[in-house]
Amino acid sequence: MENLYSFTACELLDLLDRKSVRPEEIIDSIYSRSQSVDAKIKGYIRLDRDAAIGRASRLPASGRLRGVPVAIKDNICIEGELTTCASRILDGFKPPYDATVIDKLKSEGAVIFGRANMDEFAFGSSCENSAYFPTLNPWDVSRIPGGSSGGSAAVVAADEAIVALGSDTGGSIRQPAALCGVVGMKPTYGRVSRYGLIAFASSLDQIGPLAKDVRDAALMLGVIAGYDPKDSTSVNVPVPDYVSFLDGNIKGAKIGIPTEYFVGGLDSEVDSAIKQAIEVFKGKGARVSEVSLPHTEYAVSVYYILATAEASSNLARFDGVQYGYRCKDPVNVLDMYERTRGEGFGAEAKRRIILGTYVLSSGYYDAYYLKAQKVRRLIKEDFEKVFNAGFDCILTPTSPTPAFKLGERAADPLSMYLSDIFTISVNLAGVPALSLPCGFTGSGLPIGMQLIGGFFEEGKLFRMAHAYESSTDWHKRSPQL
Amino acid sequence: MSIKEDKIKYVARLARLKLTDEEVALFARQLDGILGYVDKLNERLDVAKDAVPMSHPHAASNPFREDEVRGSASSETVLANAPQKKGDFFKVPRIIEE
Numbered sequence: 138m139e140n141l142y143s144f145t146a147c148e149l150l151d152l153l154d155r156k157s158v159r160p161e162e163i164i165d166s167i168y169s170r171s172q173s174v175d176a177k178i179k180g181y182i183r184l185d186r187d188a189a190i191g192r193a194s195r196l197p198a199s200g201r202l203r204g205v206p207v208a209i210k211d212n213i214c215i216e217g218e219l220t221t222c223a224s225r226i227l228d229g230f231k232p233p234y235d236a237t238v239i240d241k242l243k244s245e246g247a248v249i250f251g252r253a254n255m256d257e258f259a260f261g262s263s264c265e266n267s268a269y270f271p272t273l274n275p276w277d278v279s280r281i282p283g284g285s286s287g288g289s290a291a292v293v294a295a296d297e298a299i300v301a302l303g304s305d306t307g308g309s310i311r312q313p314a315a316l317c318g319v320v321g322m323k324p325t326y327g328r329v330s331r332y333g334l335i336a337f338a339s340s341l342d343q344i345g346p347l348a349k350d351v352r353d354a355a356l357m358l359g360v361i362a363g364y365d366p367k368d369s370t371s372v373n374v375p376v377p378d379y380v381s382f383l384d385g386n387i388k389g390a391k392i393g394i395p396t397e398y399f400v401g402g403l404d405s406e407v408d409s410a411i412k413q414a415i416e417v418f419k420g421k422g423a424r425v426s427e428v429s430l431p432h433t434e435y436a437v438s439v440y441y442i443l444a445t446a447e448a449s450s451n452l453a454r455f456d457g458v459q460y461g462y463r464c465k466d467p468v469n470v471l472d473m474y475e476r477t478r479g480e481g482f483g484a485e486a487k488r489r490i491i492l493g494t495y496v497l498s499s500g501y502y503d504a505y506y507l508k509a510q511k512v513r514r515l516i517k518e519d520f521e522k523v524f525n526a527g528f529d530c531i532l533t534p535t536s537p538t539p540a541f542k543l544g545e546r547a548a549d550p551l552s553m554y555l556s557d558i559f560t561i562s563v564n565l566a567g568v569p570a571l572s573l574p575c576g577f578t579g580s581g582l583p584i585g586m587q588l589i590g591g592f593f594e595e596g597k598l599f600r601m602a603h604a605y606e607s608s609t610d611w612h613k614r615s616p617q618l
Numbered sequence: 619m620s621i622k623e624d625k626i627k628y629v630a631r632l633a634r635l636k637l638t639d640e641e642v643a644l645f646a647r648q649l650d651g652i653l654g655y656v657d658k659l660n661e662r663l664d665v666a667k668d669a670v671p672m673s674h675p676h677a678a679s680n681p682f683r684e685d686e687v688r689g690s691a692s693s694e695t696v697l698a699n700a701p702q703k704k705g706d707f708f709k710v711p712r713i714i715e716e
Contacts, residue, residue: 233695326675340674369681370674438656449633456634458708460699470711471634479636487635491626491645492652494633508659510671517672551651567675592675 141166142296143615146205146353149299153204160193160204160248163299167206167250171297174618180272180282180292182211183219184251193248200246201360207247208298210255210289213344214333215239222335223267224257226481227461236333237368238302238344238361245360253301254288257483258452259309259337261285262556265547266485273543274317275616276582280540283313289347290317294583295618300357301347306337307440308535308560310345311572315535315585318574318614320354320602321347323560325593326567327372329358330365338447339370341440341564350612351573351603355379358595374593382596383603388422390601393528397433398559404538410576410584411534417608418532418601428528430519435512436562441554442496442509443565449493455481488550517566524568524591530601533559535572535585559587569595573602574611583611622646 141149141163152158168186175181189206196203209215212222214232216239221227235243242249256266264272264287272287274280275295282291286303290313293301303310305323314321322345329344336342346357359380364373394415399408415425457463457477464480467473482490496505523531537558546553563570568589575586590598606612623646630637637645693706702709 230699233691233698366683370676372676435659438659441652442656442659453634457701458710459696461701463701467711469715470713473711474634475636478634479638482635484641487637487641488645488648490633490635491629492649494629495625495649498629498632504660505656507671508666510673511666511669512659514669514672515666517675550648551655554652 138162142170142299144299145349146202146299146356149205150203160196161190163204164189164193164206164248164250167297167299171251174295175297177278177618178273178275178291178295178297179270180254180288180295180297181208181251182221182223182254182269182288189248189250196246196248197244200244201356202242203246205247206250206299207242208251208253208289208292208301209239209249210286210301210303211252212255212259212304212335213238213302214335215249219252220335222258223255223269224481224483224486225268225462226455226478230460232333234333237330237365239333241361247360250298251292253286253292253303256285256287257486258335258448259285259304259306260448260485260489262308262312262553263541263546264288264313265543266483268483271543274540275618276318277540279542280582281316281543283316283536283540285309286321286347287313290314290319290321293317293319293347293349294616296615300349300353302344302361303347304334304342304344305564306341307444307564308557310347311560311570311585311587312536312557314347314572315587316540316583318583318585318611319347319349320351320571320573320612321345322354322358322571322595322598323563323569324358324362324595325569327370328362328569328593328595330363330368330371332365332367336451338444339451340447341444351599351606352380352383354571355383355599377596379596379599382600384600385604385607387418387601387604390423390529391527392418392423392425392601393428393523393531394425395428395430395433395531395533397430398533402537403534406578407534407536407538407584411532411586414575414586414605415532417605421604421608428523428531430523430562432512432515432519433562436516436565437554437558439509439512439516439565440557440561441492442505443513445489445493446497446506447493449490449497452486452490485550513565516562520566520568520589529590529597531589533587533589535559535587539578539582539584563589568592569598571598571602573606575605575609576611577614622650
């Protein structure tokens with residue numbers, strides 16, 4: 138069968154079910170697609186055809202993803218396979234165990250396929266901070282794909298992967314999904330186990346799917362979600378059948394539009410695409426009204442205090458002792474720590490370690506860290522007020538601009554940090570959100586819209602997103618490669 | 619050298635992170651810009667005065683589990699990634715000076 142790489146996971150599962158195609162043929166199809174386009178996109182750090190074919194020939198007898206290849210962000214541990222967070226400091230690291238999400242994918246018959254590029258340790262919004270190479274946007278290779286899960290988004294957009302896993306600490310699934318024109322879901326904090334996800338900011342990180350459409354994202358989340366005794370922050374609530382929410386019925390659903398998200402800095406083409414999307418929802422019977430998230434203006438500040446504080450603490454483990462890179466010929470143990478870390482970490486990781494250590498250091502803790510924790514509470518309460526008032530979701534742009542040029546923001550970290558302005562509050566609050574395509578700019582760059590839900594209301598978000606997707610064809614467009 | 623560069627060097631020492639002189643100068647400048655933005659939080663000190671600090675999205679409760687004996691990785695597995703090892707141990711430079 139031709140062009141299997143261009144199919145969705147659900148379409149492939151249907152073909153597999155009817156024995157019209159074998160898992161190995163799917164692997165061959167996306168592998169040869171990758172061979173022909175990845176030199177332009179550079180979405181994969183590692184791709185091993187023979188290993189994937191081997192896995193595809195040894196699948197369990199049944200499974201919800203049996204035969205579907207899944208690309209994996211390089212910060213999710215796979216037993217015995219290089220996992221480096223796109224960082225030099227994890228050079229050569231082969232985890233001794235599978236992350237829980239990998240375990241779940243394998244037992245449902247998914248075929249692990251390729252490691253997707255990312256900003257080092259998920260620090261970034263452009264994929265330019267990878268220690269390997271930047272990934273490029275399939276819609277315009279002079280532009281960035283977003284980040285930090287830029288590789289995951291780009292390989293799905295370029296039909297080099299059927300679906301992918303990413304991680305999202307401040308927008309790292311949703312922003313690249315928006316910039317590459319695919320669907321990306323950040324689940325409720327605690328919905329998916331973080332066991333085996335190499336930690337960036339432990340109170341914010343979540344693993345989630347990137348997919349070509351809403352149905353695939355819903356299917357994927359159903360597989361990876363659930364309580365895990367190995368992650369004490371995972372929450373023991375039942376996992377619904379997310380695909381069953383895709384019934385198209387959103388008549389009477391209440392959508393909130395936060396006034397604070399439609400201010401200066403919002404690209405006019407993004408603004409008008411979002412306004413048109415609101416009309417689509419109204420046409421399907423949804424009730425749309427303005428809401429307020431009054432503490433939005435503090436979100437980026439709160440985030441860059443808390444996230445860097447947690448990161449500086451999490452990255453303390455990379456000291457050259459147990460795994461990864463160690464500097465040459467250290468004269469003593471302090472020299473080993475300092476040079477291993479100085480040589481092993483890239484610029485953005487160092488910047489965040491410095492900032493995080495600074496805000497936690499004696500004399501600054503109250504002014505920065507404690508204050509940020511207090512404002513975090515107010516940001517969470519903003520969302521709770523809206524959802525307690527009966528809103529089913531909040532609709533915003535995912536990113537204030539479409540994909541920017543490679544190098545455009547690399548020299549100015551603050552401008553890079555501000556590209557996450559619409560996605561960060563969601564992680565601080567812990568609520569779920571997804572991004573889905575809602576249009577294109579005049580020059581052909583994808584635009585994404587974000588739907589934010591109440592705690593554990595991923596099903597509602599999939600219902601809303603699917604209803605919109607069924608009325609539009611943005612998700613069916615493919616980049617010319 | 620400005621006070622800010624001193625502070626960067628001090629924090630880098632706390633974080634056990636060797637920085638070049640160029641990095642110290644660059645980070646001092648960039649941190650200044652980032653903290654200037656972050657100080658928005660301090661402009662309206664009263665905004666969060668009475669809020670309870672939040673460290674985690676869900677109500678905190680200690681997740682207990684049964685204290686059962688379970689298998690663990692072999693030392694061979696654990697040492698497989700070691701940059702340097704000796705016998706069943708990670709090898710590091712001398713920690714206690716002679």
